[in-house]
Structures are given as structure tokens and as C-alpha cells.
Amino acid sequence: MRVKKFIPLFAFVLLTGLLFRGLSIDPTALPAARLGQPFPPFAQPELLSGDEISDAALTSKPALVNVWATWCYSCRVEHPYLLSLAEQGIPIYGLNYKDDSAKARDWLEQLGDPYRLNIVDVEGSVGLDLGVYGAPETYVLDADGYIVHRHVGVLDEGVFTRDFSRWFPVAATSESMPAAGGRL
Amino acid sequence: MRRVEKVLILSALWCLLSVSLGARAVIETYAFSSQDLEARYHLLSQELRCPKCQNQNIADSNAPIARDLRVVLFEQLEAGATDDEILAFMVARYGEFVRYRPGMDRQTLLLWAAPGLLLVFGAAGLISHFRQRRVRAPGVLTDVEQDQIEQLLREPRA
Numbered sequence: 365m366r367v368k369k370f371i372p373l374f375a376f377v378l379l380t381g382l383l384f385r386g387l388s389i390d391p392t393a394l395p396a397a398r399l400g401q402p403f404p405p406f407a408q409p410e411l412l413s414g415d416e417i418s419d420a421a422l423t424s425k426p427a428l429v430n431v432w433a434t435w436c437y438s439c440r441v442e443h444p445y446l447l448s449l450a451e452q453g454i455p456i457y458g459l460n461y462k463d464d465s466a467k468a469r470d471w472l473e474q475l476g477d478p479y480r481l482n483i484v485d486v487e488g489s490v491g492l493d494l495g496v497y498g499a500p501e502t503y504v505l506d507a508d509g510y511i512v513h514r515h516v517g518v519l520d521e522g523v524f525t526r527d528f529s530r531w532f533p534v535a536a537t538s539e540s541m542p543a544a545g546g547r548l
Numbered sequence: 549m550r551r552v553e554k555v556l557i558l559s560a561l562w563c564l565l566s567v568s569l570g571a572r573a574v575i576e577t578y579a580f581s582s583q584d585l586e587a588r589y590h591l592l593s594q595e596l597r598c599p600k601c602q603n604q605n606i607a608d609s610n611a612p613i614a615r616d617l618r619v620v621l622f623e624q625l626e627a628g629a630t631d632d633e634i635l636a637f638m639v640a641r642y643g644e645f646v647r648y649r650p651g652m653d654r655q656t657l658l659l660w661a662a663p664g665l666l667l668v669f670g671a672a673g674l675i676s677h678f679r680q681r682r683v684r685a686p687g688v689l690t691d692v693e694q695d696q697i698e699q700l701l702r703e704p705r706a
Contacts (some may be wrong), residue, residue: 497599
């Protein structure tokens with residue numbers, strides 16, 4: 365009967381363990397439902413050329429797909445880092461999400477263009493198919509074109525080294541900020 | 549004269565009523581083709597969770613993504629999709645997370661089983677508690693205890 369006395373203690377320890385574990389769970393982390401699937405098919409205009417492009421246009425792999433918009437402040441914060449990644453030869457495709465295309469073209473002209481091409485998604489339909497819920501978000505497509513990683517929020521060197529570098533082993537850490545300049 | 553006044557008041561009331569009806573129609577953004585669809589829209593929009601502001605359903609949330617999902621929901625309902633098809637569409641994009649009533653799988657098994665388990669544990673606890681009480685209850689004393697009591701009663705009061 366001695367064991368019985370300790371039941372409240374066991375219950376307390378169990379509950380404490382459960383709650384402590386709860387503290388280390390990020391409640392805002394959203395499971396990416398599209399992981400392990402190919403990029404959803406689309407047919408949308410390209411931002412600069414105006415040509416209609418489809419998912420077949422995402423030819424360089426592995427690649428990043430960056431969801432951005434001019435109304436998104438964090439996108440401005442991560443933009444210089446995207447430029448430096450592009451300079452290192454990492455293919456980046458843009459998804460211009462629910463944006464004004466004229467403003468988006470101005471943005472690329474003024475701040476530099478890290479993207480191979482940009483999918484215009486004024487309605488947000490490609491974003492919806494991808495499971496985007498805000499900007500910026502950055503997806504990794506592996507060599508076969510499958511979505512293997514999703515990052516929500518600003519992409520910076522720390523995040524890249526931690527979560528992205530295994531798909532892009534050649535990308536060394538960058539010291540220099542690239543000069544703003546258009547590249548396509 | 550009385551009749552004219554009555555007519556005037558009635559027509560004024562009618563004007564007020566039609567104004568307020570007009571205002572209602574503006575608030576209702578979606579024009580459903582049937583009441584059944586509208587009822588299903590309300591049910592589903594309360595059951596789908598907004599991916600951005602996670603403690604609100606898409607009916608309550610003002611987030612752009614919630615608005616988009618409401619539009620999708622409306623369009624799919626009007627296109628004749630079943631509830632299951634719509635939920636599958638949402639789950640394919642935003643995961644099981646998007647449902648406030650997630651389906652049963654390995655991840656959500658504990659969630660679904662928890663109320664039943666708690667009920668069973670609680671009932672077991674209560675039953676054992678009352679059983680023990682009943683064993684002790686009759687107040688039958690051991691011989692030693694009885695002797696002690698009698699001794700105490702025999703003692704002179706101070």
C-alpha cells in the first residue's frame with residue numbers, strides 16, 4: 365500500500381513532463397501538406413516576359429521557389445540574401461503572390477532580380493495549390509522536382525545553412541553583398 | 549385625414565424596412581443558389597481552421613488566406629462538390645491541421661480517445677473510492693479499540 369501514497373507524485377511528474385514538452389513545441393509551425401509531392405501544375409503569365417508558363421518551366425533543379433510580394437515587408441528584408449544566393453548559382457524561381465505586377469516589376473528593377481523567372485499569381489491560386497498561407501515562404505524542389513522542404517518567414521544565412529544546405533552543397537557561406545543588378 | 553396619416557406612416561415604415569433589407573444584402577457577399585448550400589457553407593466555414601491565425605475558423609478570420617479559402621469554399625459548393633471532397637481539397641493543401649474535427653489516424657488517435665479514456669479512468673477511480681469507503685463504513689471496532697473506549701469512558705472526568 366506504500367505505492368499508493370506516491371500516485372499523486374507520479375501523476376505530478378507525468379503532467380509536468382507533458383507540459384514541459386509542450387513548451388518546446390512551436391504552436392505556429394504548420395505541417396507542410398505538399399512535402400514529397402511534385403510542384404502543383406499551373407499555367408500563369410511570367411512577370412517580366414508576359415509569356416504563359418507552366419510547371420514544366422521550372423527546369424533547373426534542385427531549386428528554390430520563393431513566395432514574395434511587394435506588400436510584404438519581410439520579403440524586402442530577405443531580398444539581398446536571395447540576390448547573394450542567385451549569385452552563387454542557386455536557381456531561384458519566384459512566385460509573385462497576390463501582388464500588383466507593375467509594382468513587382470519596379471521592385472525587381474530597383475532592388476535587383478534574383479529569380480530565373482517569376483510566376484504571376486494575382487489571384488493566389490498557385491499559392492493555394494501549394495498550401496501557401498503568407499509571404500515570404502521558400503520551398504525547396506529536389507533534383508526530381510519534388511517539394512522537399514518549406515520554410516516560412518525570412519530566409520537568411522543561418523536558416524539556409526541549417527535547413528537548406530544539404531540540397532545545395534556547393535553554396536558556400538557568402539561574405540560579400542552582391543551589387544544590385546538584373547539577371548535572368 | 550386619419551387615413552392619409554396611416555398611409556404615410558405605413559409607407560415610411562416600408563421605406564425603412566426596404567433600406568435595412570438592402571443593407572443586409574450588401575453584407576452577405578455570396579449569393580447562394582440554394583438555402584441548403586448556404587447552410588453547408590456556414591457549417592464548413594466554421595469547421596475549417598484559418599492557417600494563418602490559428603485559433604480562428606475561416607468564418608471568423610479577417611486574414612487574406614481565410615478570405616481566399618471562403619471564396620474557394622463558396623465556388624466549390626456552387627460547383628456541386630460534396631463536403632468530403634471540399635475537406636479533402638483543403639487537407640491536401642494545408643494538412644489535417646486545417647480541420648477542427650480532424651480525421652482519425654495515428655497522430656490524432658490519442659486526441660479522439662482521450663475523452664473516453666478520461667471517463668473510464670474517472671469512473672474506475674470513483675468506484676474504487678466508494679468501495680473502500682463502504683468497507684470502512686460500518687464502524688466495527690476491533691477488540692483492542694473497544695477496550696480503549698471503555699477504559700476512556702470509565703475514567704473520571706477532570
